[in-house]
Amino acid sequence: MTQLTSVTVRGVRWTYLSSAAGIAVQIPYSAAMARLLTPEDFGLMALAHLILRFAHNFAQGGLRSAVVQRPSLTDRDVRVVFTLALVVGTLSFSAIWLAAPYAAELVHGPAELTRVIRATALMLIFMALGAPANGLLGRGMRYRAIAVCDFCSFVVGYCVTGITSALLGAGVWSLVYGTLGWYGLQALLPYALVRHSVRPLFDLRAMRDVMRYGGKVSVNGFLEYLTDDFGKLAIGRYVGVAATGLYDRAALLASLPLLQIQQAASKVLLPAFSRIQHETSRLGTSHADCVSLTTLVLFPLWAVIGASSTQLVALLLGGQWGGSAALVPILGLASAVGLVAQFSGTLVEALGAVGGKVAIHLVQLVVVVAGTAVALFLGGGVHRLMVAVLVGYLVKQTLFHVWLNRLFPATRRLVAQAYAQAAALTALIWLALWTVQQALGDGCPVALILTAKLSVAGALLLGCVRYGSGLHGMRVARERGLLPRKLTRERLREAC
Structure with missing residues (x-):
């Protein structure tokens, strides 16, 4: 195992530990807030986030990614990035302040x-000012520090x-205060660790150089915002605030563990991929x-969550949901x-080929907009709107794989095998949980x-970990040391 691989594996462990701890806190938090607030409260906050995500990626300006991906970085570059963050964050806040009545x-x-x-x-503003410090932590592969900052914030x-x-009766404003506290600490804690210079440095040439890459990352993020939240926008406009609240809590429950895994891995993979961006075979x-x-x-x-959705909603959120x-x-x-x-997109981002990623997101956006128009015309409600979003994601992933298969033709068979094995295991778990329900x-x-469903799913997954040596993903996890050895069959053989 190379030094880079070893550092990356340790980073994955730390970020996943932070994500697991976050999920352990998020679940009781969501359960408590679902009983203290109403669907209308969550609907209002979901619509507010929908509008704010319009400026979300421009506030960061791709600055964190630019700090991580640059082949070389000086103190002067950091000052330029911080100055750019200050300007972009202030402009983003001002634009949203002025546009808020029209957006509502x-x-x-x-x-x-x-x-x-x-x-x-x-x-x-908090996000923009925290981007340089977060980028420096990622560039330095200080994954333990990143994990601790994320969890504490x-x-x-x-x-x-x-x-x-x-509890004090703030209603929807409790969600506002929590959001501001979260993003404020996400900016403050990383800065306390890196203490980069905050002296402004206006160097237009250097700023253009940073934005040449970071701007494309921001455009990609903006297009992701449009494709991810177009369905929510349609629900808010044509169905109502309460329906948006129901959608928001369903989306949280459906994607919470999945999103935590993706975000944790992305924080590790972008720095790791950037270090080997010129080594084609290793990237493949x-x-x-x-x-x-x-x-x-x-x-x-997803099979575990989807097949247990009725029970999860009833126990975690309550009857009103x-x-x-x-x-x-x-x-x-x-x-x-x-x-x-997103993982495919991270690899493309590390290669610096952000323009092709923009094209793929544009195609996805066209598919989602067209599908949403058809769903509204047919009057199918929220479910048909979600189908349009799903089709858009499938098109996006297909285009990414066509592109990456051309870049790395030697991996085509392994990638196809990975999807087939994951689909088979997913179908087995869903069938088992459906049988339990019946x-x-x-x-x-x-x-x-x-409890019965989770026990059956846990037994199947544990069996996969111990005896699934034929699964390529499981072999990779074992070879990279991502699984505790006591859970694997090899450890059992050594004990014998």
């Missing part, structure tokens, strides 16, 4: 939505602030390994497909049904 009218939101948008827009800034405010191998691992993790996990249960399976599948595509019947207590 666009989605047919109540008057309070304007105030919520304007207050939450402060996060754009989420728990203290978001969860503690949000629940305290909700890394591409095949990532596809094998991500499909083998994300799709079976029953309408979310039917949305979880399709949202989970769309999330899984989209997150696998055996216990609807009259059985919800908690007992969920």
Whole structure:
């Protein structure tokens, strides 16, 4: 195992540990907030985030990625990036402040939505100012520090602030305060570790050089925003605020573990891929390994969530969120497909080939917009809108794989094999959980049904870990040391 591989594996372990801890906190937090607030409160915040994501990527300006990906970086470059962050963050906040009333009218939101948008827009300044420090931590592969900062900012800034405010009767504003606390600490804690210079340096030539790459990353992020949230925009405008709240909680439940896994890995993979961006053979191998691992993790996990959606919604969110249960399976599948595509996008980003990524996102956007128009014309409601989003993700992932298969033709067989193996395992898990549901019947207590399903799914996944040496993704996990040896069959043989 090379030094880079060893550092990357340790980074994956730290980021996944942070993600697992975050999920352990997020689940009871979401359960508590679902009982303290109403669907209308979550709907308002979801619509506010929908508007803010319009400027989200421009606030960062691709600056974090630019800091990580640059072949060389000086203190002067860091000062330029920080100055650019200050300018871009301030402009983004000002633009959202002025546009808030018109944005609220666009989605047919109540008057309070304007105030919520304007207050939450402060996060754009926090995000921009924190981008250089976060980029420096990623560039230095200080994954333990990144994991600790992420976890502390989420728990203290978001969860503690949000629940305290909700208990005091702040309503939707508890979500606003939690969001601002979260992003504020995400900027402050990394800076406290790297202490880069905050003296402004206006160098237009250097700024253009940074934005040549970072700007393309921002455009990609903006297109991802449009494709990811176009369905939510349509729901907010044509169905209502309460329906948007139901959609938002369903999306959280469907994608929470999947998204945590993707975000954790992306923080590690971009710096690692950037270090070997000129070594084609190693990049090809890394591409095949990532596809094998991500499909083998994300799709079976989606099967567990989707097949248990009714029980998860009832126990975690409560009776008022029953309408979310039917949305979880399709949202989970769309999330899984989209997150696998994100890994392909990370590889392309590390190569610096951001222009092709823009083209793929444009195609996806056209598909989603056309599908949404058809869904609204047919009057199919939220479910048909989600199908349009899912089709868009499938098109995006297909285009990424066509491109990467041309770049790395030697990996085609392994990539196809990875999808086939993940699909087989996913179908097995879904069938097993459906059988459990049929055996216990609807009259059985919800908690007992969920416990039985999770036990069966856990047994199947444990068996896969111990005896799944024929799965390429499992072999990669073992070779890279991503699995505890006591869980593998090789460890059992040594013990004998």
